Amino acid sequence: MSTLADRVLTYVRNVEQAIEALRTNANGGGEVGELIELAEAYLKDTLHYFKVGDYETALATISYAEGLLDALRILKLSEVNWRKPSELAKLASRKVFVAGTFDIIHPGHVGYLKYAWGLGRVVAVVSTDESVKRIKGREPIIPAKQRVEVLEAIEYVTKARVGYEDDMFRVVEEEKPDIILLGPNQPFTEEEIRRALRSRGINAEVVRMPNIINCQLCSTSSIVRRILEMAGELTSSLRNH
Incomplete structure (x- = not known):
């Protein structure tokens, strides 16, 4: 895996844990909730681009997500605690x-x-x-x-x-x-x-x-049983009509 891909994954790990923490501690919606949702959208875009090997675009989208979360911290709307780069680099590799x-x-x-x-x-x-x-x-x-x-x-x-x-x-x-x-x-x-x-x-x-x-x-097995049950119910219903 390339150095750029590792860098993207480091950003992804940080943004994921930050969003999870903010979701846990946030007080409802409002502007904070909207910014978190926007950061999540950029995170999803990043994961898509990463899977198809477009690491440059993935780096751009995850940087947008991180910037939004940093804005929350700077404006004192919410607290964001970033993990240590060394810990994240270990996960990425x-x-x-x-x-x-x-x-x-x-x-x-x-x-x-x-x-x-x-x-x-x-x-x-x-x-x-x-x-x-x-x-x-x-x-x-x-x-x-x-x-x-x-x-x-x-x-x-x-x-x-x-x-x-x-x-x-x-x-x-x-x-x-x-x-x-x-x-x-x-x-x-x-x-x-x-x-x-x-x-x-x-x-x-x-x-x-x-x-x-x-x-x-x-x-x-439980899914198959449910399908069979529903098929049986449908067959019974059709016979009754």
Whole structure:
């Protein structure tokens, strides 16, 4: 990744945490709320330009966002505490590896990816169609290539790709992450992963996301059940008419 891209990510990290803090502490809307919303819009633009590799435009838009937040501080409308550049530079240069089926994207996936983004640049690896069938006993609903396309469209993901059928650690060797982030309900222990990494000479930190994202449809199986229920209700309704 280029030095310019790292600089953009440093700005992004600072603006993200500042907006989150302001949203938590702001007293309603008004002019402060409008400026925060405008800064958020510039932040979203930045993430788009960053994903398509237009780092010059991304730097311009994130600078606008930072300027708006600095204006709040200068005018004493709200307090903005910027993080240390050294801390942000570390985040910008760190690669975080996540993996999963990512079949039907739901809030649990988004929470997992957002947590990973908070640790560094995210490389998301999807299971092959054959692996899903072998492990889950069914075909994936969404084919691997399309699952990658969806992940690449999510702002928290820097890169998405398909893993390997024969060796789950082969992709880790290729990507050389600094951190491997396990989901809260993934069926491996941290020590199991560390042992496998050590046996291959891979030096990566292994951590687990601490909290499960709970919602009514926060799993592929619950979404499928709901679709089937609605299909059954529709069929019954049509028969009654």
